[in-house]
Amino acid sequence: MPSIYNKLGVTTVINAADSYTMIGGSLMPAEVTDAMAEASRHFVSLEQLHLKAGERIARLTRNEAAVITSGAAAALTVATAACMTGADEAKARQWPLHDGTKNEVVIHRCQCNGFDIAIRQTGATLVEIGDSGGTTVAELEAALGDSTACVIYFDTPQYAKGALSLEEVIRISGLKGVPVVVDAAAQLPPVSNLWHYTERGADLVIFSGGKTLRGPQSSGFIVGKERYIAACRLYVGARNSIARPMKVGKEEIAGLVAAIERYVNLDHAAMKEQHERLVGRLCAGLNQAGWNAERAYPGPTGQDYPLVHLKLDRQAGVAEQLSKQLLDGTPSILVALMPDKRGLALNPLHLNEAEAEQIVTRMSVLYGWLSQQADGSDRLV
Numbered sequence: 001m002p003s004i005y006n007k008l009g010v011t012t013v014i015n016a017a018d019s020y021t022m023i024g025g026s027l028m029p030a031e032v033t034d035a036m037a038e039a040s041r042h043f044v045s046l047e048q049l050h051l052k053a054g055e056r057i058a059r060l061t062r063n064e065a066a067v068i069t070s071g072a073a074a075a076l077t078v079a080t081a082a083c084m085t086g087a088d089e090a091k092a093r094q095w096p097l098h099d100g101t102k103n104e105v106v107i108h109r110c111q112c113n114g115f116d117i118a119i120r121q122t123g124a125t126l127v128e129i130g131d132s133g134g135t136t137v138a139e140l141e142a143a144l145g146d147s148t149a150c151v152i153y154f155d156t157p158q159y160a161k162g163a164l165s166l167e168e169v170i171r172i173s174g175l176k177g178v179p180v181v182v183d184a185a186a187q188l189p190p191v192s193n194l195w196h197y198t199e200r201g202a203d204l205v206i207f208s209g210g211k212t213l214r215g216p217q218s219s220g221f222i223v224g225k226e227r228y229i230a231a232c233r234l235y236v237g238a239r240n241s242i243a244r245p246m247k248v249g250k251e252e253i254a255g256l257v258a259a260i261e262r263y264v265n266l267d268h269a270a271m272k273e274q275h276e277r278l279v280g281r282l283c284a285g286l287n288q289a290g291w292n293a294e295r296a297y298p299g300p301t302g303q304d305y306p307l308v309h310l311k312l313d314r315q316a317g318v319a320e321q322l323s324k325q326l327l328d329g330t331p332s333i334l335v336a337l338m339p340d341k342r343g344l345a346l347n348p349l350h351l352n353e354a355e356a357e358q359i360v361t362r363m364s365v366l367y368g369w370l371s372q373q374a375d376g377s378d379r380l381v
């Protein structure tokens with residue numbers, strides 16, 4: 001029977017890259033799709049569902065409170081808006097905000113990324129501190145003022161260079177009563193990150209539902225202190241607010257709860273073994289085919305899982321050509337590039353064993369082909 005994608009003429013892709021939105025984030029397990037189907041059969045009060053599901057997520061993730069959003073990017077918008085107005089219902093309904101509202105968000109310059117727009121669309125201005133060479137405590141202190149809504153922090157190794165430590169940011173911001181929001185969208189595993197950041201003192205912490213958690217692609221959530229989550233609640237659900245275009249359906253809410261429940265109860269040691277097995281199999285198969293592949297650690301943004309790095313000791317551009325060949329071929333395979341772009345990074349997070357074999361087979365063909373380039377120019381086509 002042709003799948004929905006077949007009928008539409010859309011190609012399915014083997015995901016050896018990461019939980020990338022551009023190919024659908026992640027795949028939902030049966031527990032999640034079952035919960036969504038069940039939720040789709042009854043009307044409920046969306047507000048009550050939000051509240052009760054938030055309570056459940058808070059318990060599952062060992063946090064004081066939680067609120068559900070349509071993704072981590074939406075969570076950045078909701079958290080920013082909530083920090084701008086506080087739990088002031090009238091202000092939350094009124095936008096753009098009047099002068100005198102806290103309208104500045106402090107961020108390390110070295111942590112600025114494409115998701116900044118989710119912060120700026122509230123109307124908030126980014127106040128950037130430091131540079132890739134470093135950031136001083138004095139720079140943070142100078143940036144914190146009466147107009148500061150919050151500090152937003154990205155805790156990944158590639159964003160750490162040049163930034164103050166999270167502890168330092170929390171300490172200094174806390175002295176001025178400014179909340180610290182951590183965007184930890186993809187920072188799983190370890191599962192303990194679900195409570196680790198709040199234990200360290202972060203006020204709000206953002207996670208994506210559709211990445212490692214394998215919930216609905218358009219889901220995410222914020223955990224943290226009740227007083228800030230209470231402000232976030234004014235922006236979710238059916239009532240009109242700046243975040244009304246980012247509403248979450250009852251099906252996504254049910255699916256997200258099921259995904260988190262599944263994830264916290266997973267056998268994480270067994271999962272780790274599975275990742276190691278996949279990485280080991282890929283390395284062995286690829287090296288046998290002639291490639292130079294080795295296990296790398298940690299995951300792309302510092303997560304606790306291994307990767308395969310396939311090194312290409314060749315001129316620049318070959319890795320890009322190779323990844324394009326993989327994506328355009330049959331089956332279509334998406335891989336990431338190594339940070340220096342001198343090789344491919346293969347991620348086990350969303351792979352099964354059969355797919356790993358398909359990757360080895362396809363890469364063996366590509367190796368033979370690359371070696372046959374008589375002029376040795378490394379061009380792949």
Ligand SMILES: *Cc1c(COP(=O)(O)O)cnc(C)c1O
Binds near residue numbers: 071072209220
């Ligand atoms: C993926 C990601 C987001 C966006 O997550 P969505 O759930 O797709 O909206 C935001 N911030 C960071 C750091 C991310 O990695």
